[in-house]
Amino acid sequence: MTDAPPRAELLLDQEVPDDLRRELVAALDALGAPPARVHRVLDHRGAADIPWIVLVSLPLQAFLSGLGAEAVKDAYEAFKGVVRRASRPSEPAPGTLGAACRDRPMVLRDQASGLDVVLEADLPAEAYDRLVGLDLAEFTVGPLHYDRAQGRWRSLLDEAAG
Template identity: 80%
Template sequence: MTDAPLRAELLLDREVPDDLRRELVAAFDGLGAPPVRVRRTVDHRGAADIPWIVLASLPLQAFLSGLGAEAVKDAYDTFKGVVRRTARPASPAPGALDDAVRAARPIVLQDAATGLDVVLEPDLPAEAYALLAALDLTGFTKGPLHYDRARGRWRSVLDEAAG
């Protein structure tokens, strides 16, 4: 039996315009992610569904390790910019969620192997990305991981609650 080739998947909310879809694919490609497959959510989602705008499923630890390499600094800066622009689309689609809800909708990176989620809010400080690039995901068992600005670290509230 052979292992399936590594691949990354992007699941985009219907509000993400095509130009941002292309930028996202280029940003992940520039950072060395495996080939990206893009899908869109269905139009009949309800407001109670998951509040992300993009869900990227990929071999996350390898991707994060690549973020720390100096050789990908420009691609890394591009990725941060795409995260900010994608999480706040310029014009809402008809029937879209109100601006207050849309402004808070992050990009979620999901580890394809473990299902662990890392939530990237659009206004993360530079140190959050720097810590993320060096983050060892094996220290977490449950997600999602969020950046705690007050403590200056990535954390899983569910892991902490479980002890």
């Protein structure tokens, strides 16, 4: 039996428009991510469920390592723009569920370790710069968030566990 080639999995909220879905798939493809399968979440979940707008599951350490290459610099800039747009969907109608769910982050999930890296819409450029050099082996439990005050990616659960 042969191993199937790695694939990226994208799980999109119902609020993500098709043009943004296409743009996200193209941005990941341009960055050398494995081909992506795209799925949509069911829209009958409760308000306390899934707090993200897009979940991208892929071999994350290899993906992050590839982002540091000079050849993908333009593609990386495009990816950051897609993250910002995905995390801030178009203005929902007042009083709708969408109005309460604005500014939900995109999450990158490592298929090997299960670690989640939370990409908020307003991350500073330095967060993306540090993301490229991030060694996921340093963490055991996620999610990883960028700490602006300390200028680093961290897992509060790892730190709490000692």
